[in-house]
Amino acid sequence: MDYANFAIDVAQLPDGRFRINVQSSPAGEASIDVDSPFTAQEIATYMALFGRERKTTRDTLAQATREFGERLYRFLLLSSNEISSLYSVSLSQVYRRDDGLRIRLSVENAGPLAQLPWEYACDERDFLALSRSTPIVRYRPQLTLRPPIAVTLPLRVLVMLSGPTNYPALDLEGEWTRLQEATADLRARGILELERLDTATLIALQRRLRQGVYHVFHFVGHSEFDANTRQGTLVFEREGQQQIGQIVSGIALAREIGEESTIRLVVLNSCQSARSDQVDPQAGIASSIVTRGIPAVVANQFVITDRAAQHFAEEFYRALAEGLPIDSAVSEGRRAIANRIPNSSEWGTPVLYMRARDGQLFDQVVAGDIESPALPFTDETGTSATRSAASTPSLGPLPINRATIFGIGSLLIAAVLFLLLIITLITPPAVPTPTPSPTVAVENLPDIQIEDRLRISPRPPGPGEFFRVFITLTNAGESDTGPFVWAWDASVNRPVIRDAFIGEVDNIPPNASKSVSFLYSYGWWGDYQTQVRVDIDSEIVEGDEQNNFRFLPIEVARDVPFTIDFTRLANTQLVDPPQVLGSDDYIPWNLTFLVNTDNES
DSSP: OOEEEEEEEEEEOTTSOEEEEEEEOTTOOEEEEEOOSSOHHHHHHHHHHHTTOSOOOHHHHHHHHHHHHHHHHHHHHSSSHHHHHHHHHHHHHHHHTTOEEEEEEEEEEOGGGTTSOGGGOBOSSSBGGGSTTSOEEEEOOOSOOOOOEEEESSEEEEEEEOOOTTSOOOOHHHHHHHHHHHTHHHHHTTSEEEEEEOOOSHHHHHHHHHHSOOSEEEEESOEEEETTTTEEEEEEEETTEEEEEEEEEHHHHHHHHTTOTTOOEEEEESTTTTOOOSSOTTOSHHHHHHHTTOSEEEEESSOOOHHHHHHHHHHHHHHHHTTOOHHHHHHHHHHHHHHHSTTOOGGGSEEEEEOOSSSOOEEEEOTTSSOOOEEEEEOTTSOEEEEESSOOOOOSOOOOOHHHHHHHHHHHHHHHHHHHHHHHHHSOOOOOOOOOOOOOOGGGSOOEEEOSSOEEESSSOOTTOOEEEEEEEEEOSSSOOOSEEEEEESBSSSSOBOOSEEEEEOOOOTTOEEEEEEEEOOSSSEEEEEEEEESTTOOSOOSOSTTSEEEEEEEEOSSSOOOOOTTBOTTSOBOOSOOOOOGGGGGGGTOOOOOOTTSOO
């Protein structure tokens, strides 16, 4: 799957408001200044919930996560009609090509909002980050970037296990076993290789990186965010006293990792390793590593359980070894947590910081295509050994890659050109007959347009009152439209009500119009911003694809009382014969009925 970028920058302004700037997208750019979606107290409450500082049930946490995610989504993508339109059009364009839309976030200048778990952004259907089609990545502009490298399989992962005894005990052996189990199939096929580093000191890491070739660095241990120094830190082991913890800053680790030119990914399996301070956004460990030019870092922004970490690692490394882009692999890992731990919000704990332009960290090469010299090294126990710079075991079929395809294609092209040359030499010249290439002119295409206003009756309606909506669709093109699907969103702002009505039109001839109508009612007073969308499945090639949606306001009168016609249900179905309604049946009217247990009115 290829991706288009929907790049959003969120920055705090001097007056305390926030600027949401869509810097690039398939549909264009836009910007708006808005208020914060949360109060300071709400941010503190949510962060305590997600950080598991407050005890709560899994169901309550799941409900709070969805509520939080919907508010984030409205702030980020529905704060203005222009940004909402860019997002809708961008999705339509990439889906038509069977591609994905990467939500690329820059929030380092977002002040108090920088610390939020943006990965929980949720539309009316689901969380965006759980889908390969809409991955969410944290993006940090850098002057230097390591390009993808040709890799002789297997991908080599250096795993450092740090467990000083003066810190809370970690199940390091269990973590190592789970990581081995999660990657057993990949290792058996020669696609991935794990190498363990038990001496968790900077000098041991320096020596191991100097002696071998690695593509991924995976850390397992404790991490902290030092409120005094405002720096992210990892807990290594003190040299010569492994039972004592040694605080290592993200900057120090980044310096060492940055010396290994083949590393393209760092995975930090530690608590709060993605935590950044809103004053110094480079202080987070993950931030420091990305600053050194490493294309991608996966880190945890909250505490994560061993079970969730195992599920994530298993599917993440499997997807990465299968050749998926790094953001797709992270989405696969997230869904593994969501699928195996119902109602868990831990899938949002891993965060992807990415600087790679297309998410492709490695250009995979079939094992044996590249010869690597044997490198001598001495492990921490003093034992001498020899290891190939990139081991190439012959363990069954491996994925065909771009290099192989290119080589085969080049031979075929050369053969075809040679045959054409022979035919040209032995065939007498003929007078060529020009054949015009068929083209589809824009003026010969249909063009579906939406009338610039809605007609409703009665106007304006009151809350709970059914009214009829009339929408006029016109074909301003020069050919028939053929069948297409239209949709009406009753509200694109809070509360979001998508796809309130969906219908199909058989055909609209050129320069003709067709009206559609339906009944609807709102459950409360106020102004609603509705949206009409046509050809929502992008099945028609039109002269103008940019006019397939239109925002149209509807006012629900504030000076009339709330009324409900109980002869119909909220979906306009007639109540015939009479029936008993449960409390949930009143939700579409925005009503909640409670049983009076005191027998009082």
